[in-house]
Amino acid sequence: MKTLKILLVIFLTAVFPYGCMVGPKYAKPEQPQADSFRYNHQPADTTKSVTTIKWSSIFNDDVLIGLIEKGIQNNYDLKIAIARLEQVQANLGMAKADLFPVFQYSGQVNSAETFMQPSSVFANISWELDFWGKYRHQTKALQNELLASDEARKVVLSNIVSTIATSYFELRDFDNQLEITIHTLETRQKAYDIINERFISGYVAELDKVQIEQQVAIAEANIPLIKRQITALENSISILVGQVPQPIPRGKTNSELLILTEFPTSVPSALLENRPDVKRQEYLYKAAFERIGVAQALRYPSFNIGALAGFASITVGDLFNDGSYTQNVGAGVAGPIFNFGKNKRRVEVNRQIAEEMKFNFQKTYLTAISEVENSLQNVAMFKEEWTARNRQVVAAQKNYDLSNARYYNGYVSYLEVLDAQRSLFEAQLSLSQLTQKQLSSMVQLYKALGGGWSF
Numbered sequence: 001m002k003t004l005k006i007l008l009v010i011f012l013t014a015v016f017p018y019g020c021m022v023g024p025k026y027a028k029p030e031q032p033q034a035d036s037f038r039y040n041h042q043p044a045d046t047t048k049s050v051t052t053i054k055w056s057s058i059f060n061d062d063v064l065i066g067l068i069e070k071g072i073q074n075n076y077d078l079k080i081a082i083a084r085l086e087q088v089q090a091n092l093g094m095a096k097a098d099l100f101p102v103f104q105y106s107g108q109v110n111s112a113e114t115f116m117q118p119s120s121v122f123a124n125i126s127w128e129l130d131f132w133g134k135y136r137h138q139t140k141a142l143q144n145e146l147l148a149s150d151e152a153r154k155v156v157l158s159n160i161v162s163t164i165a166t167s168y169f170e171l172r173d174f175d176n177q178l179e180i181t182i183h184t185l186e187t188r189q190k191a192y193d194i195i196n197e198r199f200i201s202g203y204v205a206e207l208d209k210v211q212i213e214q215q216v217a218i219a220e221a222n223i224p225l226i227k228r229q230i231t232a233l234e235n236s237i238s239i240l241v242g243q244v245p246q247p248i249p250r251g252k253t254n255s256e257l258l259i260l261t262e263f264p265t266s267v268p269s270a271l272l273e274n275r276p277d278v279k280r281q282e283y284l285y286k287a288a289f290e291r292i293g294v295a296q297a298l299r300y301p302s303f304n305i306g307a308l309a310g311f312a313s314i315t316v317g318d319l320f321n322d323g324s325y326t327q328n329v330g331a332g333v334a335g336p337i338f339n340f341g342k343n344k345r346r347v348e349v350n351r352q353i354a355e356e357m358k359f360n361f362q363k364t365y366l367t368a369i370s371e372v373e374n375s376l377q378n379v380a381m382f383k384e385e386w387t388a389r390n391r392q393v394v395a396a397q398k399n400y401d402l403s404n405a406r407y408y409n410g411y412v413s414y415l416e417v418l419d420a421q422r423s424l425f426e427a428q429l430s431l432s433q434l435t436q437k438q439l440s441s442m443v444q445l446y447k448a449l450g451g452g453w454s455f
Contacts, residue, residue, distance in 0.1 A: 023293020074242025274450025
């Protein structure tokens with residue numbers, strides 16, 4: 001009889017874990033396809049990917065690269081993402097453990113022989129067989145959640161690199177604006193000194209003096225404004241790199257910085273393989289899909305086997321005698337009969353959660369294509385705009401020089417000089433801002449295409 005029980009346990013152990021798996025089979029949802037991006041002026045290459053270009057190779061500023069590396073090491077958002085990744089990994093290990101038997105021990109010693117429970121020492125094994133695939137579906141769901149968490153880490157990493165880079169470009173832009181403003185203030189102050197002396201000598205009207213004095217005040221007021229913006233941006237970058245707010249080191253100016261001007265742009269469908277946010281949503285959809293199988297498995301009976309071996313005796317002194325030894329092997333089944341549709345509704349809830357995840361996946365993919373389109377357009381248009389703005393600065397400088405000469409030779413009023421000076425100042429600031437936007441647009445394009453942000 002004991003041999004028969006042992007054979008039964010071996011048979012159930014070998015067969016039941018590989019029983020049928022209930023639940024639907026995963027199929028990748030269809031996505032709207034496009035042969036190429038609208039604003040891509042070079043032919044798509046399906047053999048190349050922007051993921052092969054390492055982020056550090058697109059910048060030529062060691063200070064900026066150092067800030068990004070520091071951010072990757074210290075940024076708290078990234079640390080949070082890594083902690084979540086390790087949490088899901090631990091949950092996956094727990095789920096995998098459910099596929100195997102549970103081994104336990106127990107013991108009890110009583111001094112009184114009349115006590116209801118005898119003294120005992122037992123070892124036992126219990127195992128719920130995964131006949132319907134409940135634990136296997138749950139394991140697959142957590143495996144996909146683990147992959148989704150890793151992609152979420154990459155999303156955070158991508159945001160850290162791109163945000164530090166664009167913030168650094170903005171910081172260097174403010175530095176340049178401050179330099180332009182200080183130079184403009186010095187120019188206006190010199191003009192004010194000359195005109196003030198001429199006013200005192202009676203060569204010019206008080207109106208000229210008041211006008212240039214007003215322009216000096218305007219330039220002076222812009223300096224503390226820009227300095228406040230610099231401080232606020234330095235504090236933001238400090239948080240990104242995980243340090244207390246402090247001055248940020250400077251490297252090259254924006255005009256000296258160079259970024260790769262061309263990235264390989266393959267067909268839009270390649271974003272499914274490149275973009276970590278798109279891949280994350282697909283993994284979350286897969287995880288939700290597997291949980292439909294878990295819910296369906298709960299509608300069927302569960303099979304359990306157990307075995308127990310040990311010693312039990314009323315007298316403590318006789319506990320480990322041969323006559324006190326006992327063992328048992330058993331099998332059981334348990335399942336729902338009628339629960340007013342609760343299990344059926346559980347399946348439907350998980351089915352709709354999976355449907356929601358599918359729509360999120362499809363929406364994220366369309367958003368990714370839109371971001372690439374916008375980035376391609378921005379790169380092209382900022383380049384054209386920068387060329388025009390640069391011509392404007394050259395012309396505005398020449399106009400100011402000519403107007404200044406005409407004024408001191410008595411041909412025009414100082415109002416014309418002021419107008420030319422304002423135009424030059426505004427054109428220089430616009431060109432500075434556009435240089436920053438041009439650099440930032442290249443970073444955003446690299447990010448939108450799913451650039452290789454990992455080391």
